[in-house]
Amino acid sequence: MSPVATIDDLPPLEHAGRTDRVRARLDVAALIVTEPHDIRWLTGFRGSTGWVVLLPDRTLLITDRRYGERAAAETAPADDVEVVVGTDRPDLRARLVAALAGVGRVGAQASHLSHAVWEDWAVDLPLEPVDGAVAAERRSKDRGEIARIELAARIADRALAEVAPRLGETPTELDVRHELEYLMRRFGAEGPSYDTIVASGPEHAARPHHGAERRTITEGDTVVIDVGALVDGYHSDMTRSYVIGTVSPRQQEIYDLVATAQAAGLAAVGPGVATRDVDAACRAVFAAAGFADWYLHATGHGVGLQIHEEPFHAPTSTAELLLGDVVTVEPGLYRAGFGGVRIEDLVEVTPSGQRTLTETPKDAPCLPSPPTT
């Protein structure tokens, strides 16, 4: 089992210009970036301790001695980042305050930074809440980012292709999860994108947020598998649903309804489209069939360095899709006693609408019956 591809085969990440694009969004003189995914996207730095300071004319990464050598190496591809290495927390704080002395209004990420740290810094810095400036720039993915997400999707496709035909022979949900995650690592993933969901039978499959337990997968079950891989920090996300053994008329009806809704959602995706309209396209199919109250969640979300990031396809969302957004479209129907069906693809928003990155077939819920024992 060899990797599907390696990162070295992919186009590089395009770090150049990122710090300036964020600067252009600011109405403060400087921004302290503390959210780790934002820091990684801006500078390449992956350590757990570090703050980025966007000054008008330069960018600092303040970190501690454990990460000094690594910070210099990891930030090399980014715009000029000056690595400032401190010894301990008080020293790091002193360096932060010194770097921002006299610069004017200073933004900080109030939705990420703890209140305790905010209050401590505010003693010496004129802090203002500035949230979302980096997240907004992170939405439109560059070629290197798309390639990583696509490779992650391909790895999950390949793992699911090995595991799905044997679903009826695999003892428990947890065994299926472990097998999928083992295969994704073997195929070159850093790990799973999130805890793989394997939800089977009338109760578990009826819970959208089920994990994977020691329940034995059984003839007649619906099985919802939600699986993604992680490649160079980038996530993929996909769901497929199965029936073990003969598909009942009710199971076929629900499956077809979800497939129709998902197709409607995919058809709605395109640049300039309101994200709530993607959600509405799926919801309308369910409502017309009388299944509105079987749909328990929103229709999708952005995917990148985080598994859930901007934008979100929810009824209350106000965002519009952008070229280069990578989003899920994932309607589902759930009812205790029946089980559940969800179909989820990961797509890139393109000038003509969307390009689907997940390739696992989704045309039918049927699987071979398990062997009789």
Add this chain to the structure above:
Amino acid sequence: MSPVATIDDLPPLEHAGRTDRVRARLDVAALIVTEPHDIRWLTGFRGSTGWVVLLPDRTLLITDRRYGERAAAETAPADDVEVVVGTDRPDLRARLVAALAGVGRVGAQASHLSHAVWEDWAVDLPLEPVDGAVAAERRSKDRGEIARIELAARIADRALAEVAPRLGETPTELDVRHELEYLMRRFGAEGPSYDTIVASGPEHAARPHHGAERRTITEGDTVVIDVGALVDGYHSDMTRSYVIGTVSPRQQEIYDLVATAQAAGLAAVGPGVATRDVDAACRAVFAAAGFADWYLHATGHGVGLQIHEEPFHAPTSTAELLLGDVVTVEPGLYRAGFGGVRIEDLVEVTPSGQRTLTETPKDAPCLPSPPTT
């Protein structure tokens, strides 16, 4: 490969009394608990969205509809917890404010809560920073907690026992990591306790925070493996160090020095001991041998629902060990060009000193030579 044991074989977690023990620490009328591990420890609830409100005479868990059924089931073993189910964020906030109306001074976890949420709640609630009250009570583990940590340690022991003898035959660090994590799951772990470290050779093994890469493990390498398992939310933590092939005199010298320091650290552990004295016991061995500057980190930390929690064995620590603390003792020596050696055990603080929970042998760094090819 069957599980080492299952959770059902273990003593139950003793939730009774936990909320009252935290109440006894407060000098405010009520506490809003938002840190997820604190919430799980207090109530059993494992969902990602929820706030616990400790009122003088009752305990609320405020969560949303996705988690309502689950919250009721998960909190059943705890002290009476009233589950309050809201619809969306504004509704959850309104329920929080209503529950605290007129109660007096309200504590909130300023080190965890974001500044943005704090400011929003502070409009309607007289918030005061209260950090550490739950963390302090979480330190002394009950029988059920110790049993889970011990089972996690046993699973990691067993996985390492399978993998270590074949280290010289395994191609890369990443392969070793994947094999260890696969085996731990097969032996009954929910997953690894953290990203397993497999650091080999003169450069990687010299970095205490190395992960695992595609580097081929080679004759003459030192190899540091830092591995733990997760069982019912509880972590284990262990490090062993190896030499591939013949052990050089220098490698033997460094190994023996780390083993001596680690034994000194273990001997120092006991109830009432200052955590900085455990650190000092290890550090003194290195200093006496002239290796003080090869020791790049602190000597240990508490382990429980979090892999790093109170107390910490660092030179600047002010804590004293308590009966029931579960802590690591993990000195190491690192130098680029040489590699590294770290030996780490996980121990329970007992009346007589400590009981070691990790059982993998640590008497020698030697491994069979790799097959010549």
